[in-house]
Amino acid sequence: MDQNKLSKDMFEPLEHKEDTSEKIARPSRSFMQDATRTFVRNIAAMFALTVLVVISVMSIIGPSMNEFGYDDQDLTRAKIPPRIPVLENISWLPFDGTMTETFQGTNVEDATAKAIMRFKTEEEFVDVKVLNEGNGTRNSAEVDVTYHSYQALGLDDTYFWLGTDNLGRDQWTRLWKGTRVSMIIALAAAAIDLVIGVAYGGISAYLGGRVDNIMQRIIEILVGIPNLVVILLMIIILQPGIVSLIVAMIITGWIGMARIVRGEVLKLKNQEFVLASRTLGASTGRIITKHLLPNISGIIIINTMFTIPSAIFTEAFLSFIGLGLVPPEASLGTLINTGFDNLRTYPYMFIYPAAVISLIMIAFNIMADGLRDAFDPKMHK
Amino acid sequence: MARYIAKRLFYMFVALFIIASVSFFLMKMLPGSPLSAQDKLSDEQQEIVLEKYGLNDPLPVQYVRYLGNIVKGDLGISFQFSNTPVTKIIQDRIGPSMQLGFQALVVGTILGVLLGMIAAIFHNGFLDYSSTLLAVLGTSIPSFVFAGLLQWVFAVELGWFPVAFWGGFEYTVLPTIALMIFPMATAARFIRTEMLEVLGSDFITTARAKGITEYAVVFKHGLRNSLIPLITVIGPMAISLLTGSLVIEQIFAIPGIGEQFVNSIMVNDYPTIMGMTLLIAFLFILIVLVVDILYGFIDPRIRISGGEK
Amino acid sequence: MSKLLEVKDLAISFNTFSGEVQAVRGVSFDVAKGETLAIVGESGSGKSVTTKSLMRLLPTPQSVIKRGQILFEGEDLVNKTDKEMQKIRGKDISMIFQDPMTSLNPTMKIGNQIMEGLIKHQNMSRSEARPKAAELLKQVGIPHAEKRLHQYPHQFSGGMRQRVVIAMALACNPKLLIADEPTTALDVTIQAQILELMKDVQKETGSSIIFITHDLGVVANIADRVAVMYAGKIVEIGTTEEIFYNPQHPYTWGLLGSMPTLDDTDEHLMSIPGSPPDMLNPPKGDAFAPRNSYALKIDTELEPPMFKVSDTHYAATWLLHENAPKVEPPAEVKRRMAGFSKTGEFLKGEEGEDQ
Numbered sequence A: 001m002d003q004n005k006l007s008k009d010m011f012e013p014l015e016h017k018e019d020t021s022e023k024i025a026r027p028s029r030s031f032m033q034d035a036t037r038t039f040v041r042n043i044a045a046m047f048a049l050t051v052l053v054v055i056s057v058m059s060i061i062g063p064s065m066n067e068f069g070y071d072d073q074d075l076t077r078a079k080i081p082p083r084i085p086v087l088e089n090i091s092w093l094p095f096d097g098t099m100t101e102t103f104q105g106t107n108v109e110d111a112t113a114k115a116i117m118r119f120k121t122e123e124e125f126v127d128v129k130v131l132n133e134g135n136g137t138r139n140s141a142e143v144d145v146t147y148h149s150y151q152a153l154g155l156d157d158t159y160f161w162l163g164t165d166n167l168g169r170d171q172w173t174r175l176w177k178g179t180r181v182s183m184i185i186a187l188a189a190a191a192i193d194l195v196i197g198v199a200y201g202g203i204s205a206y207l208g209g210r211v212d213n214i215m216q217r218i219i220e221i222l223v224g225i226p227n228l229v230v231i232l233l234m235i236i237i238l239q240p241g242i243v244s245l246i247v248a249m250i251i252t253g254w255i256g257m258a259r260i261v262r263g264e265v266l267k268l269k270n271q272e273f274v275l276a277s278r279t280l281g282a283s284t285g286r287i288i289t290k291h292l293l294p295n296i297s298g299i300i301i302i303n304t305m306f307t308i309p310s311a312i313f314t315e316a317f318l319s320f321i322g323l324g325l326v327p328p329e330a331s332l333g334t335l336i337n338t339g340f341d342n343l344r345t346y347p348y349m350f351i352y353p354a355a356v357i358s359l360i361m362i363a364f365n366i367m368a369d370g371l372r373d374a375f376d377p378k379m380h381k
Numbered sequence B: 001m002a003r004y005i006a007k008r009l010f011y012m013f014v015a016l017f018i019i020a021s022v023s024f025f026l027m028k029m030l031p032g033s034p035l036s037a038q039d040k041l042s043d044e045q046q047e048i049v050l051e052k053y054g055l056n057d058p059l060p061v062q063y064v065r066y067l068g069n070i071v072k073g074d075l076g077i078s079f080q081f082s083n084t085p086v087t088k089i090i091q092d093r094i095g096p097s098m099q100l101g102f103q104a105l106v107v108g109t110i111l112g113v114l115l116g117m118i119a120a121i122f123h124n125g126f127l128d129y130s131s132t133l134l135a136v137l138g139t140s141i142p143s144f145v146f147a148g149l150l151q152w153v154f155a156v157e158l159g160w161f162p163v164a165f166w167g168g169f170e171y172t173v174l175p176t177i178a179l180m181i182f183p184m185a186t187a188a189r190f191i192r193t194e195m196l197e198v199l200g201s202d203f204i205t206t207a208r209a210k211g212i213t214e215y216a217v218v219f220k221h222g223l224r225n226s227l228i229p230l231i232t233v234i235g236p237m238a239i240s241l242l243t244g245s246l247v248i249e250q251i252f253a254i255p256g257i258g259e260q261f262v263n264s265i266m267v268n269d270y271p272t273i274m275g276m277t278l279l280i281a282f283l284f285i286l287i288v289l290v291v292d293i294l295y296g297f298i299d300p301r302i303r304i305s306g307g308e309k
Numbered sequence C: 001m002s003k004l005l006e007v008k009d010l011a012i013s014f015n016t017f018s019g020e021v022q023a024v025r026g027v028s029f030d031v032a033k034g035e036t037l038a039i040v041g042e043s044g045s046g047k048s049v050t051t052k053s054l055m056r057l058l059p060t061p062q063s064v065i066k067r068g069q070i071l072f073e074g075e076d077l078v079n080k081t082d083k084e085m086q087k088i089r090g091k092d093i094s095m096i097f098q099d100p101m102t103s104l105n106p107t108m109k110i111g112n113q114i115m116e117g118l119i120k121h122q123n124m125s126r127s128e129a130r131p132k133a134a135e136l137l138k139q140v141g142i143p144h145a146e147k148r149l150h151q152y153p154h155q156f157s158g159g160m161r162q163r164v165v166i167a168m169a170l171a172c173n174p175k176l177l178i179a180d181e182p183t184t185a186l187d188v189t190i191q192a193q194i195l196e197l198m199k200d201v202q203k204e205t206g207s208s209i210i211f212i213t214h215d216l217g218v219v220a221n222i223a224d225r226v227a228v229m230y231a232g233k234i235v236e237i238g239t240t241e242e243i244f245y246n247p248q249h250p251y252t253w254g255l256l257g258s259m260p261t262l263d264d265t266d267e268h269l270m271s272i273p274g275s276p277p278d279m280l281n282p283p284k285g286d287a288f289a290p291r292n293s294y295a296l297k298i299d300t301e302l303e304p305p306m307f308k309v310s311d312t313h314y315a316a317t318w319l320l321h322e323n324a325p326k327v328e329p330p331a332e333v334k335r336r337m338a339g340f341s342k343t344g345e346f347l348k349g350e351e352g353e354d355q
């Protein structure tokens, strides 16, 4: 740089118009705005949210999207594979209403006869593809037999989108009905846990002293009692049903929330802004609703987001081992239970409810993780 | 430390007492007696059976006797299998459950630690994302879904392993995998977070500044400090194993505690239910307690300062 | 004196989610054998990043050395592989960090932490390294050294821990010791002890020291030369006397003015208004201009070059240009400058008496 070229007037003192350096470079945002922004930018969490919205909507409208009821039994149409209009023409998709299995026999006829027996049908409804002609010895011949179940049962114009179960009930209807029931149970359990937990933890921390002491001793004993044991005991004495499941889950479910809320309230209670407003004569109710609740809402939401999937799991787990809901009631657990019994021959009965429950669990967990990040000031960018 | 342990032991006994009492009175409220499992009996015969089980005594007497028997290690006699004490049933069946639980915990934890470490070392890389995805799947997908798929694919379709029942080691492979998924995923997530925090801490920079190899930095300084707090999640892992054993043992028809527990509930075998409930509660409480105390001994920071929390 | 370290036009950036943070923007300085160079500046000015880069300890994917050289005994460290750096770290160059509470591994015994470097660089066995580690602890003033080797960091107080960190750094007789605000986290009385210890160590070992601090008071005590950093650049560098008696940069004036002195009865502590610039988008021209009441119009256009004040003294301010108006430091700073020379609060002077 040639310094001699610098003109003299550039060396006049700079008038500071205003001190811009103190200005904070970024626009100021409230904590909630920051949290929302962080959450919305979290691709995985947004994806999870979308999945949950879709599943929830389906659980509401899904059962009424076709003409079948969730408990319409009809043994003549039991165990029919899925068939969906349009998609049935795409050969590699499993939606054409056929079942294909491999059969063995001494010769092709023998193997085919076995297939016809297995599907309880007639020759005109099966396609036979010979894999191995066979030489007359046992099981030397091999054929792939494709069974056209809808034609065989005279249901050419009927479509069970996800097939039927062992009693001929429409799987699509039952799947979404079951999802609805599972979600209701989980949401109700989580909501009640939340109310009890926040009330207990809040009162314990807010009142403090002797009350807090006693309430904490009770909690310390209760946390020693495993959830599983309590839930099983409750299930044994209550009639199986939605309400029993909810009751069983909330008996010990609120404890976690109560402990968290107590910890948070204790932390906040002695912070200056709360003390200040108390000095200014704010009522207890006002302090709780204006100062405490907004500040602990984040942690309450996060905790609830983790409670919901664990409640969904618990329902499914209990129904799976036969201690929850019982068919014809539908829930994800009962569907998986039925599906599991038919897994070897009719895998579609297991796959779809298993996929839905897994998706729900994954989505809730990812969303809860995302929320936890969103409420963590360190993650705000 | 001693005071802390004493306090915890006290709470443990209170909790067990409550569980024993509650389960006793709950079971008494329910219909059903050893007779329901038997064939038609004459009135005298019924009387004999009721007398034998002490069911004619007033409730408080039964209650006190029940508590006394528990203390003596007598959990009563099963309704379902007449003349078989509940403790005998437990003895016969605890082996497979323990073996599966142990295998799942050990293998799951080791694999989980490896996964978590890989994720942390390759932070934000492909390996991080894949192992994190794996961990999310592992903590989310229910164990019975996993078990069903494993059994279908590897036992039924491919025939690599037995479909069910209890025999040699090959019978334990699939149930162990199904049981270990959750501990593995939990450990992986925990170690990843913990390692990332540790690897970003000042003492790691100090260690690097000494010129020791990156390998020594990660293993001697990083891993050790991440492993110690892993003890704190052994509790939740153990619970998942207890829960898992109920379904997994059913799916694979394993003659363990979990399968028996579910069966007893189905046939209203109350003494067995109560015995198993106590056993599960006891195991659970014991694990949590041992973990807490262990933590105090292993972490030098807590060890010296006397373990006050 | 021959040069041990020469840093030439070093620039370092961090790639973050929000963009490129230009933490260091063209820094040049050198350190002679046996010399103590102090680097002063507000927090965030790039002192730690500069010195960590000397040992190549910056987090790798995020940080990038954009340009420049780090010549240590004539070899450029910028191009060394990690393996090659491991041979230098802890042996030729070692480092003391700011917070002794976090810079020791909480789950490893002190002895093992000290011995690690010895085993690695001096090919010692554990049994050879142990007495040496004890000796080091004694050297840094920790009594009962043999017993202390078996203890964990939490059993030491903050000052004691910093002594342990110093012992670790000294283990292999490094040629260059970098101390990144080694006393900032400590009590005032402990600070003085640690400073004394570092001076003693230097006298004994003759190693060079780069001493980082945001507190000019500490500098007077220990440094031969001082570099003042602002917004990723060195704005003034000179001998300690030159910086204290004849500061040229308004930022240095600000630092001097905000430094409490002992003799003042009516303290007028000045403070520098405003806050350092956002290194995501460093301002055009002189980064200090918005906070500088002596700023010239040219400051908003062009960055000032280093103007030579003396052979050892340079400052980057347009005020030193021949066309610039002549300005005087604020009265408060002048009073201090005079005060320093009068009271001899300088340790340079004291050191002379010591010897």
Ligand SMILES: Nc1ncnc2c1ncn2[C@@H]1O[C@H](COP(=O)(O)OP(=O)(O)O)[C@@H](O)[C@H]1O
Pocket: C014, C016, C021, C022, C023, C041, C042, C043, C044, C045, C046, C047, C048, C049, C050, C059, C062, C279
């Ligand atoms: N790992 C990092 N990622 C992004 N920016 C960083 C990182 N480390 C330091 N910086 C930035 O570099 C600048 C200088 O930091 P530093 O050298 O630590 O300052 P100090 O002078 O206080 O030691 C700061 O603006 C800081 O935000």
Ligand SMILES: [Mg+2]
Pocket: C044, C047, C048, C049, C180, C181
């Ligand atoms: Mg720093």
